Amino acid sequence: MDDMVTARRVEPQTDFVYCCGAITEVLKFGSCQLHSGHKVLFLILPGNPGVVGFYRTFMQTLHSMFGYRHPVWAVSHAGHCVPPDSMDMVEDASAAEGDVFGLxxxxxxxLAFIRKHVPRETSLVLVGHSIGCYIILEVMKRDPELKVTKAVMLFPTIERMAQTPQGKVMTPVLCHMRYMAYLPLFLLSLLPEGLKTSxxxxxxxxxxxxxxSVVQPTVGLLSGDCAANAMYMGGQEMRTVLERDNTTIRKNLDKLIFYYGATDHWCPVQYYHDIKQDFPHGDFRLCENDFRHAFVLDTGREVAKMVFEWISGDLRT
Structure with a gap:
């Protein structure tokens, strides 16, 4: 009987909503609706592609490590998910007007999702991955009244992206040649689901x-529109993520935890040494386990356990 209760506890719910006029997937462990009694929400802001299904194991582990007390949600990037049959990629023209698919x-x-779905009195633990870390800094900058208890930055791409080893390879592709990828993507989208999976x-x-668990979300990317939206966003990242936002980091230094990869081609170790030198009292950690930038592919559980160890003391009441 206890096992059945635990199974129900860790079974997530997936919601599809329109936010800023664009289809958005929300993966939820724990409470699916928040009210004033919910003191803490873990909110995962993904990398690019912003597919919430990639984070399922990470979220499930985090939820269980905290004794199922705190809901753990992940919100996809706009247009980085396959809409259900009853919905379209965009609700109306407002999505195009606001360039919602851009960075x-x-x-x-x-910001719109948080304002609509999270009560102002609920404390947030923000967990960002890759470009999700840049988005977290911008969210904290644009809405400084948000109740952010901690912000965990995993493999953060928050500066000089185009100058990184991976950025030098991908910038020409994402900024100048991405249209060449659209035809192959379209052809791939026509393949049967079983063949895509293989x-x-x-x-x-x-x-x-x-x-x-990451296989099926990756298959979803081959729908065509999702991958195109991810590539469009990626091109803007290369042009926009230039200088580190030291002002926002300084203002929120006591809330921030940074975790850098030791062999991360999107975020060289030198960036870790640079930020640590600029903020000697900050919480900056360098991976000792040889985890890849795309940690969700094979070490989601291990990274979640580390996050629990880092912040469990801050959530004790």
Whole structure:
């Protein structure tokens, strides 16, 4: 009987909503509606592609480590999910007008989601991954009244993205050649689901400890529109994420935890040493476990356990 209760506790709910006029997927562990009695919400802001299904194992582990006391939600980037049959990618023309699929639009999208779905008195633990960390800093900057207890920055791409080893490769692709990828993406989208799944498993075949829960969300990316929206956002990242926002970091230093990869081609170790030198009293950590930038592929559980250890003391009442 206890096992059945636990199973129900950790079974997530997936909601599709329109936010800023664009389709948005929300993955929820724990309470699906918040009210004033909810003191803390963990909110995951993903990397790019902003597919919440990638974070399922990470979220499930985090939810259980905290004894199922705090809801753990992840909100997708606008347009980075396949709409259900009853919904379209955009609700109306407002999405296009606000450039919701661009980087600034995605930041406003997260602010709008929080304002609509999270009571102002609820304390937030924000967990960002990659460009999600940049979005967190912007959210905190644009709405300084938000009750952010902690913000955990995992493999943060918050500065000089185009100058990183991976950025030098991807900037020409994302900024100048992405339209060339649209035809292959369209052709891939026409393949039967089973064949798409087999292709994804083949691509991931070299990952020895692959978390198989990421396969189906990756298949969803092959719908065409999702990948195109992700590439469009990526191109803006290369042009926009330039200088580190030291002012916002300084204002919120006591709330921020940064975790840098030791072999992260999106965020070189030098960036870790630079920020640590600029903020000697900040909480900056360098990975000692050789985790990849895309940690959700194989170490979501391990990273969640680390996050629990870092912040559990701050949430004791």
């Amino acid at each position: 600034n639009g995605q930041i406003e999208h997260k 292709l994804i498993k083949l691509v991931f075949g070299g990952i020895r400890s692959l978390d198989h």
